[in-house]
Amino acid sequence: MDDSQRRPVATPAYSVVQSAPHQILVCKACKHKGEACKPGFALLKKLRAAIETAGLGDDFEVSGTACLAGCVPAHGEPCVVAWRATAKATWMFGDIDPDQPIDDLIEFSRLYAALDDGWCSGKDCPPRLCDNTLARIPAAIIVTREGAIQ
Template sequence: MDKAKAAAHRITVCTNCRHVGRPCRPGLDLLKHLQVAISQAGRVLSDDFSLEGSVCMAGCERPCTVAFQATAKATYLFGDIEDAADIGALVSFARLYQDRPDGLTRESERPRALGGKTLARIPAAIVSAEYQLSPLQ
């Protein structure tokens, strides 16, 4: 089975800089180092997270940007991520995010190195049967 399809969680790193119109070397390096760190964190984490690059995540003023996503969970977008300094914090956040059924965390619960780096927390897009309109008869 394809790992990307099997993984319940996704981490996306911005890897293209629209300011210079070419691939973002810091983003590509961050993605590579984060892949190694998640893999080294153990099978429970590495099997549950897919990692990928994205062309633009609209965080250009606060690079590098990293998003955490999962079905029925809040999405997080972090900016000002520094490769070596924040890798451990990103892995710690991945564990926290994985353990939360709704993905929600308070800033005080997140790794200290990510303090002030949360650009967005987007609520989960869940369509509930009780909110759907019933068809006209």
């Protein structure tokens, strides 16, 4: 297989140990250029600092991740950001410019932390995020012979 056609591989594997109840993931792999995503790293650094400044550091871990496959290269170099937590819906937003103010990302973080199940309407999101919603993924419910496990 041609190296330019290979998918990004996380090192270590995709398993994640969280240090906080909620996690914000920032894509840091540019599959279109085959290299690290400089805008993603810039946004990661900016978002980590803003989460701490907002007093949300105990509630959120901000991590870089392998390709989230939500970018639109025709829009320049946008970033993809996702929020997730155990037993909560996952939200993914795209076309986030690290050079723009990130107040809306902090506002969504506050909203997400306050939701019991992570479920809200897109219209409840800050306006810029509402327009850039890529996905709202329901929390996984695993069913075994013994019953449902969250």
